[in-house]
Amino acid sequence: MxxxxxxxxxxxxxxxxxxxxxxxxxxxxxxxxxxxxxxxxxxxxxxxxxxxxxxxxxxxxxxxxxxxxxxxxxxxxxxxxxxxxxxxxxxxxxxxxxxxxxxxxxxxxxxxxxxxxxxxxxxxxxxxxxxxNSAGGKEGQRPLYRCGGENGLIVDFARRHVSSGGSEVHLTPTEYDLLCELTRNAGKVLTHRELLQRVWGPDYSGENTYLRTFVRHLRRKLEPDPSQPRFLRNQLGVGYYVPPPDSEKSLT
Known part of the structure; x- marks a missing residue:
């Protein structure tokens, strides 16, 4: 122990x-x-x-x-x-x-x-x-995801900092992990099963209710209009994705 x-x-x-x-x-x-x-x-x-x-x-x-x-x-x-x-x-x-x-x-x-x-x-x-709490620790393939400019959605992986509309957004650990999976794979549709297994684990692969609920949480916190999401988009019957970042230059 x-x-x-x-x-x-x-x-x-x-x-x-x-x-x-x-x-x-x-x-x-x-x-x-x-x-x-x-x-x-x-x-x-x-x-x-x-x-x-x-x-x-x-x-x-x-x-x-x-x-x-x-x-x-x-x-x-x-x-x-x-x-x-x-x-x-x-x-x-x-x-x-x-x-x-x-x-x-x-x-x-x-x-x-x-x-x-x-x-x-x-x-x-x-x-x-x-x-x-780590200063400059490595996380993932790139330090920053930005979509929609300075007032869009920004995920700073090194600092675990998320902002939308120019304001900091406070996420629970589960919400943050889900957002990270999507932004790290920006432009790619991740299936329901993939997201559930990566965020919650293999025992949760059929818990689509969890996924729908947490996507709804994130949209309420991140989207200017959650009913017409700009960032957290869905591929009907398949899964979810976020758009590619504004430019690779902004991620270096």
Missing amino acids: SSSEKKTRILCVEDDPQMRTFLLAQLKARGYHSQAVRDGAQAVDMAAIFQPQLVLLDLSLPSLDGLSFLRRFREWSTAPVIVLSAHDEEPVKIKALDVGADDYLTKPFSINELLARVRVALRRADETERLR
Whole structure:
């Protein structure tokens, strides 16, 4: 067990006492530093104090429901959130992803699957933070993607900085990874399956709901008119792409 993993803070928001005890025991056994609360109102306060690096979140909570907590949490934190819910209906999943969840796991679930998803989410967040803090680190084949001039879409890979319309855009690690896959392959259509496997992993190749939801997130944040996207375009029934950069000269 690495020292970095032992220091990882995970907040469990779960109203079922047996599930809380189970989650805490499993996380503790693997060296994570975890806290648990039973409702959304407690979770808001605990999140501010504990500063979790990942949240496991039930949706059906007393006092303040899971989606309401998630909305508040996303006002100030980009830490990964994995929803653990008994609801497996697609509209519920889409709603949770829309509000800001990074992943969704339906109860009952295998603890090994949950732990694998925790590791994936933490790796993605750690990589985002590491590269954000690295000075001049190499990332990909080119340091900058620009489409639409200075006030268009700009992705600075070295600094993990994204802007659109001349203003900085704050993305979650998952949103940023998806945008990077598209901009690194600018002008090329990436299929739904390719994007899901590259961003979420091989176990997610059929989760088209995830992809549609996160593309919608990005369009709301990046497009002047999300209903008529300039940057994040789709090839009907195939996948998504972004236009080629303004010029190769701007990328050197």
